[in-house]
Amino acid sequence: MYYYLIAPLGLKSPILTYGSETQCVKDELCSINVRNKECLGVVLESTPAPTFECKILEKTHLRFLPHQKMLAEFIMQYYCVSLSLSYSLFTPFDESLCVTKDKGNEDSKVDIVPQVKLNLAQNDALHFLQTHTNPLLFGDTGSGKTEIYIHLIAQTLNQHKNALFLMPEIALTPQIESRLKAVFGDMVGIWHSKITKAQKKKFLDKLHNGDIRVIAGARSAFFLPVMNLGLVIVDEEHDDAYKSQSVPHYNTRDLALYLGKQSEMKVVLGSATPSVSSYFYATKQKSLYRLKGQYFGSKKHIKILTSNQNTESTNGEESALLPLEMIEKIRQKLEKKEQVIVFLPTRAHYKMLVCQTCGSGVECAFCSVNMSLHLDKNALMCHYCHWSKAIPRACPQCGSENLNSFRIGTAQVANFLQRVFADSKIALFDRDNITTHKKLKDTLKAFNAGEIDILVGTQMLSKGHDYHNVNLAVVLGIDYVLKSADYRCNERALSLLYQIAGRAGRKYDGEVWIESANGAFLERFLGDYEDFLHFELSSRPKIYPPFMRLATLTFMDKSEKKALENLAKVRNLLQEYPLGQVEIVGDSKALLERLYDKYRFVLLVRSASTRELLGLLHYVRLQAENLCEIEIDPLNII
Known part of the structure; x- marks a missing residue:
């Protein structure tokens, strides 16, 4: 019998020990039973025979690809989460579906040549992107960024590698799908949260067989098991939709950049309005290409x-x-x-309903936020927890019937x-x-x-x-x-x-x-x-990104007193920690003081040193993981 330490995927369970009748390898996926529930687990390492009786794992046909393993380790370290939670983001590779390994790559012997020819400026941009690490294509709307992307994808496929085209939201996919399929035909696959389970299964079957070689989709597509991945395009890189609002609070754009630095994959960012931080870093690293086109001229x-x-x-x-x-x-x-x-x-109709007598809004019963007016449903609705109620005839605070709604x-x-x-x-x-x-x-x-x-x-x-x-x-x-x-x-x-x-x-x-x-x-x-x-x-004040790195510790509990007690405990922990270049900015009520029926308080920290900031965050996670939610590089700090 062999024994291994296993990290259950997506669970808060600690590392567990399981037995196996056959040998396993590190990072292999297995089926395990945790609290009478079947789930997947990742093999971390072998361990001596325990003194207690342990359950037996079952081997699977699933495994993570090398670049997925690398990213999972990075997510664990940078976003301060467990390895099991990090791995749970990824869709594993299913060897049982791979009928002919790399079939798509082996059969692709004919060069793909896009019919649309690039102009001089586009050709210069293409050459720049090919010869720089993690380049940023800053191209005006209508300057021809998509044509450049298509040429990059064609070159990648001709090298017998696959390409990933990321978009911030599904709203982009119909147009991009038609543009890509016009050049690459059935090799294009679309992936996002709105496709059905049946469509996802069909997609994964084709991906494993090598029939799909160009994947276009929202941020979840980044975690697919794409073999021989050679190119990642992050279009509209400035968009907040690339940032996860739940744990782990990863940013897909930043994960792609890490992948580009740590591997031979080509990663390209693109936008007509790049984020201030991306522009700052690309300029500093001389990886910015400015592609100008007709935008706010005569048109x-x-x-x-x-x-x-x-x-x-x-x-x-x-x-x-x-x-x-x-x-x-x-x-x-x-x-x-x-x-x-x-x-x-x-x-919807109006952002909020306000009493003209006392100035009060109509708040959600579970979140400290004014409810939105939906006249078509004759209701007020909270856009956070989705609780709704009938539109009141009078102000809940003072009884006045003088209710007006603002912000159309x-x-x-x-x-x-x-x-x-x-x-x-x-x-x-x-x-x-x-x-x-x-x-x-x-x-x-x-x-x-x-x-x-x-x-x-x-x-x-x-x-x-x-x-x-x-x-x-x-x-x-x-x-x-x-x-x-x-x-x-x-x-x-x-x-x-x-x-x-x-x-x-x-x-x-x-x-x-x-x-x-x-x-x-x-x-x-x-x-x-x-x-x-x-x-x-x-x-911009130098206390904000890109000059400083920020992190928030959010304390949440149904009891306001308990949330404040947890905040005080972490405050005391930080007094014992050698801060170095890390600054404890302060704590306050969250902008949304109450959300999902929980009171929320935020502690803000910042530092010019990423290493020192991560050191503090991992210290907090180790000492007080269940007391707060850690987020580095938050989009909102209040």
Whole structure:
């Protein structure tokens, strides 16, 4: 009998000892029984025969690929989680499905040559990406980044390797799927959370057989068992969707960069609006390529209107939700049979319902956040825990019936526009309405076929779609992003505006109308995003990334007293720790003080030394793992 230490996947169980009648190898996957439940476990190492009776493991056909093992170790170390939790992110390779090993690679003897030829600037960019480690392609919208990606993929396949094309959200996949399949045909496979179990099984069968060699998908695609992976493209690298909001709090972009440094794989980042941090590091490492193209030249006409402070009472009395000048511009476009997109940062009807007498909002019973108004359902809904309740007739705090709702959302604007333009077809394009991959494809197909006149939506509108006949982009509510409690608020707002504006005038002249009280700031930088990046790097306080690395310790409990006690315990632990270059910034209530019926407090730490910061975080995990949730490189610090 052989004995091994096993890490159960996805469980908080400690390392366990199991017996085996045959020898196992390190990192092999086996089937084990934990508390009368079957699960997978990773073989860590052999161990002497224990003094107690232990369960017997069963061998499987599953294994992790070398680059998956390397990434799992890195996730454990950098994101301060157990190895078993780290491994649980990955889809293992199933040797029983691999009928003919590397079949796709062996059969691919004919060179793939994309029909679209690159221009001089694109060829220069392609050469730069080929000859630099972890390059960043900073290319304007319409500059031809996708064509460069396709040439990189073709070269990778011709080297008998496979390629992975990552996108921040599934909203990108219909367009990318058609572009890739036009060149690579059935070798392209699409992977994201919206495909069915049957589709996933079919995909994995083809992947194991080598039939799929170009994988396009959202961040979960990064954890697939792709044999002979030679290229990883992280498109729209600036997007927050690459960051996991649950433990482990990994960032797919950063994992890809680590993979590029530690292996021979080519990793390419791309964006029309790169993040400040990525731009900073790429410039420092001389791995930035600036690809300019027609963007805010003759094809884009920008107009900024003063913010329109409108509200609606729940009794149905309504003022114009858009400035009259903006309404007239939409009318002109519709009369010319041109299409319009309208962007708002808020879905549903209104962000919140507020009492005009006492100023109170209607809060969720389980989260310290105002509930959103959904008039179509006659309900208030929490967008965090999804608890809902009927719209109250009076303020829960003071009893006043003077309830108004502020900050318009997609549904409210769509309803308003439908009343103004009764003969026009208006559709919503947000997460409340685009709930399946089929709905996404159908809506985009209908819009490009001219069956929809006005598309009203949230960030999904900006995600790289080609709207053939859109010559007007309307942006509302951008000031809510600019005024948010986030050190990256300027970066997020400008990036959104560039992405939205890039959807108008893809083939002809386009207009972008923005409602904002921050016209001076927007006018200064809307013509040159690189100028904004320079400004932001010079003006952003040096206590924030990319100059310092941040981490948060979040304390959560149904009892506020217990959460505070846990915070105090960790505070005392840190007094015994040699901080070095690590600074304990302070603690406070979380911005969402209560979430999922738990009180939340946050302790912020920072350091210019990644090594010293990780040392402190691992010390906390070792001493007080069950007291707090650790997150390094958080997107939000309050």
